[in-house]
Amino acid sequence: RFSTDNSIAPNYRPIQPLNGRNITASPATPPRKSNDYTPSHWSELSGSHCGDESQSPIDISTDTVVENEALNSFNFTNFDNKHAIKSITNTGHTVQCVLEDGLVEVSGGGLSHVYSTLQFHFHWGTESAHSVGSEHTVDQKQYPMEMHIVSKRKDLTLDEALKTPDGLAVLGFLIEVKTDMHCKIFKPHLTSPTSSSSEVEVTDEISIDDLLGNVNRESYFRYSGSLTTPSCNEAVVWTIFKESVKVDQVLMAMFPENTGYHNIFRPTQPLHSRKIFTTAAAAGLVPVWVYLLLPCLCTLFC
Numbered sequence: 235r236f237s238t239d240n241s242i243a244p245n246y247r248p249i250q251p252l253n254g255r256n257i258t259a260s261p262a263t264p265p266r267k268s269n270d271y272t273p274s275h276w277s278e279l280s281g282s283h284c285g286d287e288s289q290s291p292i293d294i295s296t297d298t299v300v301e302n303e304a305l306n307s308f309n310f311t312n313f314d315n316k317h318a319i320k321s322i323t324n325t326g327h328t329v330q331c332v333l334e335d336g337l338v339e340v341s342g343g344g345l346s347h348v349y350s351t352l353q354f355h356f357h358w359g360t361e362s363a364h365s366v367g368s369e370h371t372v373d374q375k376q377y378p379m380e381m382h383i384v385s386k387r388k389d390l391t392l393d394e395a396l397k398t399p400d401g402l403a404v405l406g407f408l409i410e411v412k413t414d415m416h417c418k419i420f421k422p423h424l425t426s427p428t429s430s431s432s433e434v435e436v437t438d439e440i441s442i443d444d445l446l447g448n449v450n451r452e453s454y455f456r457y458s459g460s461l462t463t464p465s466c467n468e469a470v471v472w473t474i475f476k477e478s479v480k481v482d483q484v485l486m487a488m489f490p491e492n493t494g495y496h497n498i499f500r501p502t503q504p505l506h507s508r509k510i511f512t513t514a515a516a517a518g519l520v521p522v523w524v525y526l527l528l529p530c531l532c533t534l535f536c
Contacts, residue, residue: 273500276464284466289503290459291369294474294510302511305456308343313446316439323433327463328498329489330355331436338442340385340403344456344511345471349385349403352392354442356381357462357499361487368408369462369499370474377478379409379486380499382462383442399458401469407449412480450477456511462500 271278277285312318318338323330331354338351358379359367368377383405386395395401453476460468490496 276466279464282465283460283468284464286460286466286468287506288459288468288508289466290462290470290472291371291500291502292457292459292505292508292510293371293374293502294455294457296373296512299455299510299512301514302344302456303514305344305454305511305513306342308345308451309339309341310443310451311339311341312337313442316441316444318442319436319440321433321435324493325355327495328355328357329493332433338385339388340383340405343454343473345403346400348388350388351383351385351442354381354383356489358486358489358495359499360496361490363411363483363487365490367497367499369502370406370408371502372408372474372476377408377410379481379489381407381409381445381479383407396467396469398469400471402461402467403471403473406472406474407446408474408478409481409486410478411483411486446479449475449479451475453477453513453515457508459508 273284276282283289315337318333319331320334321332323332333351333353336350339348340351341348356379357367357369359365365378366376368380370380371377385403385405386392387398387401387403390398390401455472455474455476457472458468459470459472460466461470
C-alpha cells in the first residue's frame, strides 16, 4: 500500500570526498572555453602563453620610442580589391571579416617577409559616447575602438606561424569618434544580431582601402608582441598607426548594441625589456572614414 503522505524526502546522496582520486576526460570532451576566464586568469589556461614576457597590447610611451629608418613604406597588395572580403563572422566574442584566401598581402614597412592577410576584426567597449575599447594605448590614452588586420607569413602554415616570433604581422588602427559624421540612414536596417559563430557571405563591393580611407599609413609604431587573446602566442610583429580612423558615434555604438558584447579588449601588458620603434616624423593626412562598412555590418546583423 502506498503512503498518502505527499511529502517527498530528498532522493540523492550528497557529494563525497575525492580523497586523492583523479578524474579523467574522454578525448571528445570539449575544453573549457577561454572566455570563461577574465584576462587576469588567461595564464592559467592549458598551453597558454598569456603570462609570458612579451605580451600585447601595450601602452606606447612616445617619450621613449626609438626612431628606426628601416621602417619604410608598406606594400598593400589588393587592399583596393572590392571583392577581397569573403564573409563576416560573429565569432562569439567579436566581429571578424574573413578575406579570400591568398588574395591580400602585406610587405615592406620594415617587415622581413611577405605576409598573407587572413582577416580583420575589432575591439570595443560599450554603447556610451565616452566609452573606451582599444587595446593599445598611446601615452596612457585609450581610444574608443581598435581594428586589427591579421596576416601570416606567406612561407609558413598558420600552425608554424604561431610558433615563430615573426610568424604573424598585425596592423592596428586606433578608432575614435568624429561627431559631425552622420549615418542614421543605415540604422533602420540593423536588427538583432545573428547567433554566436554565425557567418554570412559579403556581396557588397567594399575594399580594405575603402574602410581605411585616407588615414596616413606612412607613420607608425613597431614592436614585437603577442596575440591579445588566448593562447597569446608571442608570434606577432605589431604595427600601430599613429593617425586614428574617425567614425561616427552611431556606427561605433552598433558594435556593442547589435552583438551584445561589451568591453572586449585586453588590458595593456608590461613592456619589460622590449623597445618600441617609430618611423621618422612626417606630416599626416586628413583621415576619412568611408561608410561602405555600414552595409557590410548590415549583412551580418540583418
